[in-house]
Amino acid sequence: MSHINFGTISTGLTVAGHTLGSALWRxxxxxxxxxxxxxxxxxxxxxxxxxxxxxxxxxxxxxxxxxxxxxxxxxxxxxxxxxxxxxxxxxxxxxxxxxxxxxxxxxxxxxxxxxxxxxxxxxxxxxxxxxxxxxMISILAPFSWDPMFAELDRMLHGGFDVWTLLWPAFGYPFVTTVINVAYHVWFVLIYVLTFVAAYDRREPERGMVYLVAFALTFIIGGNVLATLFSSVGPVYYQAFGFGGTYVEQLRNLEMLDQISPVWALDVHEILLNNFSTEGVVRGISAMPSMHVASSVLMALYAFRFSRWLGWIFTIFAVVIQIGSVHLAWHYAIDGYLGTLVALVCWYLAQFLTKIFYSGSARFQYASLAT
Known part of the structure; x- marks a missing residue:
């Protein structure tokens, strides 16, 4: 009959506990x-x-x-x-x-x-x-800021709705489809980069800065500011009773969809239906643009690896800014504020990381890369 080695089990549990405790502290x-x-x-x-x-x-x-x-x-x-x-x-x-x-x-x-x-x-x-x-945004703060944001957008862009300025350059079926593909690729990239930041421990501080900035950006931008500036964006401007200002833009996108797919139109409808029927994913929020904010974060993180990778992600962030307006999801200023939030949270994350991991504690944390 085999004997249970309680000493070995105890040692294993101690090591496991120490490992988890160290990970929590780091x-x-x-x-x-x-x-x-x-x-x-x-x-x-x-x-x-x-x-x-x-x-x-x-x-x-x-x-x-x-x-x-x-x-x-x-x-x-x-x-x-x-x-x-x-x-x-x-x-x-x-x-x-x-x-x-x-x-x-x-x-x-x-x-x-x-x-x-x-x-x-x-x-x-x-x-x-x-x-x-x-x-819960619509419960905590009913949507009301859209007319003001639409007007502010026009004031900052020579009296024009920004989508009309973009349309001559991007209002083509294939171009719009490519922009929409980039908008969908965002979902893949955001998961990949958070995975890399979590598991890549060659330079632990680099990943920590990104994770902290990521959290702060989504909390401050996607929850706090999104609630304070509760808005639905151009795509739902008419549906929520603000008028027909963006009907022509949506009609033009539908025309392009007849030639080359514009998947954003389907997502527009799904999200609105979920909002009306209280589906699982039903949150509607335009200000600030979290697509743009997180894309800026990804670019900043990419620069920590190499300059050329950073510039690739910077171009991607610009495409997302254009796409957010062209596909009727956002006012241009949603992206501008999103960019500002991302930059502030990135530098705040760097500051906090230096404080939390300064001196010997920082050396111990960085030693994981060796």
Whole structure:
């Protein structure tokens, strides 16, 4: 009969507890922001009869499944990269043995996995709270700012609605489809970059700055400012009783859709139907543009890797700004404020990261990259 080695189990639990505790401490800045946001979201949701905790559990289940998928993709990419590195750079006598040893060396730094998973789960909590609060914007602050934003847009752009200035250059079927593709690619990129920031521990401070800036941008911009400046954007201007100012723009997009697909039109309808029927994703908010704000954050983060990558993401952010107006989602000033929020939150995140990880604590945090 086998004997249970309680000493080994105890040692294992101690190591696991120490590993988790260290991960919590290393990521305390980002996790603290997410926890405060979660507490506020839970209180506000309860006061408005929203099942916050049920939605959170569903969100965590989805994100854990996503972690498994991303881990599979990352593993395939990592093995392929290291294989080519072995063949063309390292050129070992036994490539397979070298690959096994190299992979073991990487996995030995399991702290990367613990830290990354912890942060990625925290992002799921952040996203759930953000969605709950966004869904309640019309309850907390009925939509009313659109006429003022539409007029301010015209004042800043020579008396013209901005979409009319963009139309001569971008109002072509194929061009509009390409812009719409970029708008959809945003959903992929935002997940990929948050995954990289969570799991890439070569320069831990770099990832922490992005994660903190990401959280602050969505909390301040997507929840606080979006509620204070409650608005629906050009696409729903008529539907919410503000007049027919943007009917021509939507009609023109529908004409283009007959030639080349403009998927934004379908999303317009789905979101409005969800809002009317209280679907799961029903939050409508225009000011500020979180598409633009997060795209600016991605560009700033990309510059931390290389200049050329930063400029690629900068061009992408410009395309998103144009697309946000051209596809009738936003007024131009929504993107301008989104950009400002992203920049402020980025530099605030840098400042907070330096404070939290200064001196010996910062050295200990950075030592994970070695």
């Amino acid at each position: 990521n305390r800045l980002f996790l603290s922001i997410v926890l405060v946001h979660m507490f506020v979201g839970a209180v506000v949701s309860s006061l408005n009869g929203i099942p916050y905790w049920t939605l959170l559990l569903e969100s965590l289940g989805t994100i854990l499944l996503m972690i498994l998928k991303f881990t599979g993709v990352f593993a395939a990419f990592f093995l392929g990269w290291r294989f080519f590195y072995a063949i063309f750079c390292a050129k070992p006598e036994k490539p397979i043995h070298w690959m096994i040893s190299d992979t073991r060396k990487f996995l030995s730094k399991y702290v990367r996995v613990v830290d990354g998973t912890l942060c990625f789960v925290a992002i799921a909590v952040l996203a759930n709270t953000f969605t709950c609060l966004k869904n």
